Amino acid sequence: MRQAFKDLLGLVYTPTCAHCGAPLVGEQTGLCVACQLDLPTTGFAPLVSNPAELRLAGRIPFVAGSSFLHFSQDNPTQHLVHHIKYRGHRQLAVSLGRLMGHDLACSHRFDDVDLLLPVPLHRWKLLQRRYNQSLLLCNGIAEVLGLPINHRTLVRTRFSLSQTHLSRIERIANMQGIFAVRRPEELSGKHVLVVDDVLTTGATLEACCLALQEVADIRISFATLALAGYL
Ligand SMILES: [Zn+2]
Numbered sequence: 001m002r003q004a005f006k007d008l009l010g011l012v013y014t015p016t017c018a019h020c021g022a023p024l025v026g027e028q029t030g031l032c033v034a035c036q037l038d039l040p041t042t043g044f045a046p047l048v049s050n051p052a053e054l055r056l057a058g059r060i061p062f063v064a065g066s067s068f069l070h071f072s073q074d075n076p077t078q079h080l081v082h083h084i085k086y087r088g089h090r091q092l093a094v095s096l097g098r099l100m101g102h103d104l105a106c107s108h109r110f111d112d113v114d115l116l117l118p119v120p121l122h123r124w125k126l127l128q129r130r131y132n133q134s135l136l137l138c139n140g141i142a143e144v145l146g147l148p149i150n151h152r153t154l155v156r157t158r159f160s161l162s163q164t165h166l167s168r169i170e171r172i173a174n175m176q177g178i179f180a181v182r183r184p185e186e187l188s189g190k191h192v193l194v195v196d197d198v199l200t201t202g203a204t205l206e207a208c209c210l211a212l213q214e215v216a217d218i219r220i221s222f223a224t225l226a227l228a229g230y231l
Contacts, residue, residue, distance in 0.1 A: 017035055018089055018092045019031055019080065020032060040076070051227060052067040061220070063109070063221045067223070067227035071228040084096070090131055093136035094137075094140040096137060097141045100195075100225060101141040104223060113192070114190040117150055118137070118196075119134045119194060119195065119208055135149070141223070150192075153182055155181075156179055157178060179207050181214055187218055194208050196225075199224040
């Protein structure tokens with residue numbers, strides 16, 4: 001019955017690639033194979049002191065960090081990020097999360113991660129957007145790495161202004177003290193991977209990690225979909 005419904009749906013709705021619009025075939029979701037191969041990947045995952053890590057170096061103690069894609073005005077990443085944040089393209093976010101998972105799996109630096117922590121949205125933002133794109137990325141990563149996701153312990157306690165038009169200093173000030181950890185015992189002794197969409201100044205990850213510092217014996221790594229230049 002379910003397959004019959006899918007077949008019927010397929011007659012009237014053919015899923016298309018979120019970037020180029022080509023029809024998707026078989027089990028493909030989000031992006032077609034050609035667009036996946038064309039992604040501006042960074043290759044950072046296995047590299048110590050890669051540019052994503054350098055952006056946060058000296059600000060927070062972390063085990064390892066990586067960004068999967070380069071983000072710039074003239075590459076596909078900006079288009080993809082816009083789709084997953086503002087156009088409701090949830091399946092694309094999960095697909096990109098899977099690609100992030102495969103990328104992380106190629107590096108042994110993330111082998112002993114115990115759980116995934118999506119950067120939380122404030123509940124008002126969640127009501128407005130209806131989903132947290134970082135949680136969807138985690139869903140994709142979790143499928144590949146077989147890790148649990150904890151999305152209730154790290155919480156956003158205060159609404160922050162949109163970061164888009166703020167300077168680096170303003171972004172950092174805007175993010176001070178906006179995260180908190182509920183039930184820290186759930187994270188105690190764990191190696192957590194904090195997951196976010198775009199690493200720009202690092203103010204969001206820094207604020208998350210400062211809150212996580214309250215947890216006993218925690219080790220923190222981070223992974224973002226993309227690394228942007230300072231805007
Ligand atoms: Zn495509």
